[in-house]
Amino acid sequence: MSQAKAGGNAAFVEFSHVQKSYDGVSLVVKDLNLSIGKGEFLTMLGPSGSGKTTCLMMLAGFETATHGEIRLGGREINNIPPHKRGIGMVFQNYALFPHMTVGENLSFPLEVRGMDKAERETKVKRALDMVQMGNFINRRPAQLSGGQQQRIALARALVFDPELVLMDEPLGALDKQLREHMQFEIKGLHDRLGITVVYVTHDQGEALTMSDRVAVFNDGVIQQLDSPDELYERPKNSFVAQFIGENNKLPGTVEELDGHKCLVRLANGELIDATPVNVREKGQQTLVSIRPERVEFKPEMMPKGAHTIRAEVKDVIYMGDILRARLKVAGSDNFVMKMRNTISQTKLAPGETISIGWHPQDARALDPV
Amino acid sequence: MTDQTAPPGLGAESLTTADGRPLKAALHRAQARAKRRAFLLVLPLLAFVLLTFVIPIGIMLFRSLNNPDFVSYSDIDSGTEIPVMQNVQAWFAANPQGTEPDEAAYAALAADLVHLKEIKAQGSVGTRINYVLPGSRSLFTSSARDAAKLAPPYKEAVLALDEKWADPAVWQAMRSSAGTITGDFYILAADFERDDSGAIVRTAEKERIYLYLFWRTFFLSGLITLICLVLAFPIAHLLATLPLSKSNLLMILVLLPFWTSLLVRTTSWIVLLQQQGVVNDALVALGLIGTDGRLTMINNQTGTIVAMTHVLLPFMILPLYSVMRTIKPSYVRAARSLGATSWTAFRRVYLPQTLPGMGAGVLLVFILAVGYYITPALVGGADGQLISNMIAFHMSKANWSLAAAIATMLLFSVLILYWLYDRLIGIDNLKLG
CATH class of the missing domain: 2.40.50.140 (Nucleic acid-binding proteins)
Structure with a gap:
């Protein structure tokens, strides 16, 4: 966390005056300014329609910013297609390719990077061991439980060693107990690997448990950006006070x-x-x-x-x-x-x-x- | 848990219910009523399918192998079956294949011809021989007319009536037709025939039509299926990804042809594609072709391909659409975020997931196309005819056996393709909706 806070001056991910409109009439994201330090775990928290997922999609490259600049590692990435950004992403419903085995799913990002077979196998095995799923390499996603699919999706997003991993409500489909368990596991992986994580959720408990900093979104604007304890104990406006806890x-x-x-x-x-x-x-x-x-x-x-x-x-x-x-x-x-x-x-x-x-x-x- | 404490019904070997009956029997009894009721529900449909599908196909299969016209004549007036050509058949039975017809054979023939004339069956018998040996119907009708005048020696007398009786091919044709069950129609449908000695040989090159038509039918059906797939894929994708209000409108446009009569659709293609039609006029007006260089796009293969593609396109779009609708956009996004270019993401992630829909569409369109009749008949001209047009032709000529033989061959080749599909892709991979 100390590293994260120190990262404030050397931003790894930076949104600068970013605006987004889908219909040309209303703004979904209004003048977003946000810098995320290297190694930080930042959560975008907010009700649905608050613009948090849009921000994540702009960072991933699936939506274009209507105005403003998004920088990754000091480089402007507005016009870089998603596959060249090298960002790992965990999707809401995992998006594991149903026609591939677990091993093929994990191997996919390495194959498209032209990695040779031996290296691929080592990396896939390492990533699977990291999420304790080493024995499932030949299974199909449909043969796995929700929690297991979640681990595979996590492993797939990490297997090609991205520096930045985006997570779009990854635990939304799990039951309460498993969700809490996975929260600790994701947090543990983050601490161990030193990656930067941008996490989107509407579950404030999740946000408080896992994050270094939380950005509370409402109406396309960040209402408050603070550490979980600051956010909980010293909300800056009524919305944050009501939304959190x-x-x-x-x-x-x-x-x-x-x-x-x-x-x-x-x-x-x-x-x-x-x-x-x-x-x-x-x-x-x-x-x-x-x-x-x-x-x-x-x-x-x-x-x-x-x-x-x-x-x-x-x-x-x-x-x-x-x-x-x-x-x-x-x-x-x-x-x-x-x-x-x-x-x-x-x-x-x-x-x-x-x-x-x-x-x-x-x-x-x-x-x- | 020890054996003493185990309640009845938990024994490892045979499970029983609480009152000691075998569990399997109890389950069977409990479900029997529901099963009976379910069976009764499908019974009408079963009877319908049996009556309108299984039995007719069985009759067709039987017809293709069975043609007793040379053995018996069904008299329509009295409704009875009268045996015919019995003397000649007796001679065939007594003399092995390849025997030169002798005086006894001609005597038998003369007696049979007289009998044919009496019961007016010469036309039916002649037609039957005509199937195997074209041009022999008149031989029977004309000879039977004067059969009463025949006197021994019969060989000279018969040959005096018509020289053609000396042709061994005629005798071979009669010999191979002298039974109720015959494979002759399959031999014909596969472009083979019997030579004078009864051996099966290929027909003369210019008379081979069926195999070529089969080949053309499968080739054109394959081509139409491919064109349909190429055209339907983007439309189905669009339908699956557009917002509901827009995709509904597009869906109506896709389904619109379904609500128009097939005849109207086909005729409008004639209007569009004929030499003085809309397309040619437009091309001439644009100066792309000269007035004397108008394209022939109808009454040939082009016409068949264009019109059939149009008619069959919805059958490709609908299964594709129903599968694509279930593919979440997050799959392609995931592939992109993992570093795949949009082409790789499409090829490795999207395309394989549409396979069940493609399989269903391809199979549906291909099988429909293979048996298509109306459109090629209307716009196909001479070289756009398919095998079903040949089946229809033989049916119109009352040659039921040959039509049935061709139809059976068509049925089995489709079944073989279906089997191949199952082996290669797997039928459980199919998804029609």
Whole structure:
């Protein structure tokens, strides 16, 4: 990760003022500027239609940029056809050639590069061993399970030693358990091989687990580009706050603004502490966002002088590792609080009234939606 | 788990149900009802196929081997079968092949001719011999007319009626026809004939027509199939990749010929391609050809190829389209990203995946073309005729046996091609939709 961050000044992949339109009427990608360092694992995260896949396809060479420049290793690649870019790619449904065996699939990129047979065999074997699929060389893709196909697709994208590998929602078709397992495996391969990975997903959990940095896309614009912890704990706007993880939103008006702290008055007149992010002056409308696990209801856990507000417990859901309480706060009853499921944890009953509060830095006053 | 604890039905050797019946028998019983019902559902179709397909083809096969016209005459008035030419047949039975016809043979012939005249069967018998030896029908009809006047010595008397009776070929033709089951029609259909001694030899070179027609039929069908494949491939690809609204419109254009009568389509080709037709006029107007150099594009092979390609094109497009629609664009993209040029990606990744559709289309178009009749008959002229036109010709001449023999040969050559296809590509690779 340190390498990745250092790579910021010597960009390996660079989008510069890239725009893309399919119909000449609307822009799918609006003025994209993004540099990806060598060896970095960057995830493009966003809802469908946000432009993330389009960006990936432009990088792979399957779509042309309407405007702007895309550079790979300092070289402009706008007009280089996909087969000359030397980028490995893992597709959403693997796209393993059904009429070829696993071995032939892996051998394909080496054959088209004119590599001789002995060298091909060595490389194919090495790539298969890398994903623990050495025994499957003579199988057809149809004879493999989803997870196995995924590994082969990965091996095929890596077999010709590309420096950059693109992954387009590669784990979307797998079940939850296998998906989590493959996340670690892909991450492990990335660390071991030192390759640069650009990963597209709409699954925020996946993005947070695997990436060095995450670019959150919405409406053709990168909303925030940060490391997973920054993104989760310090979202820069309401979209990011809502898209990543669960979030409580409290609309209100800025009452006091003082550098790194502000007071927000909620609709029912109660006051809460928050950190100003997207607010500039008193009297402005804002949306305060607080993570459910950062909400406290025990006075001793709250900082001195913090404002507390009243909340009524609607129900408590037992989720195993945590307890999820739904509270009625400031007139709205979908305020969520998560509590660790420890032996000494206080059991809340529906209908109970409690006081809740938080560290001011955990409540972020963002732009109103 | 030990044997004591194993519940009944888990024995390794023969599985039984909970009440001890063999599992296989129980399964069979449980499924028998459903199977019976399924069979009853297909029964009408089975009967239909049997009645309209299996039996007629069986009759055709039988007809090609069986022609009793020299042995019996079916009298239409009384509806009875009257044996004919019995005396000559008796003489054939008594004398081995190659025996010079003697007085006894001519006496038998004279008696048979008289009998033919009585029951008016000389035409039918003459026609039967005419199949194997062209030009002999009149020999029978004219000789039978005067047969009553014949008196011993019969040899001279018969020869006085018609010199041709001395021809050993006539006697050979009668001998080979003297049975109900004969392979003669296959011999004829393969451009062979029997010489005077009964040996099978090739027909004179200028009279060989069937093998050449077979060859032409298969060659033209192959050519038409190839042209269809070349034309259909890009259209099918376009259909499969265009957005739905546009591909639907294109599909209607592809299917439009299906909704037009075959006759109308073929006639419009005549309008287009004839010497004073649209294409020639356009070429003359453009100055590409002179008025006296108008191209002959109809009533010859060109006409057959053009019109049949047009008629059969949808049969190639549809199976190709149905296969191409299932090939995701990500395959070609994957190949490109792996370093393949667009041509390599097409050749190594896209093309092999369309193989089931190509196989189905090729087989469909080829088999349809091999048996095609109307279009070559209308626009084929002399050198654009196919073997089915010959079958139709013999049927119109009531030579059912020869028509059936040619048709059977056609059927088996198609079956052989089908078998070859299965061996080379595999029939389970076929995908029609």
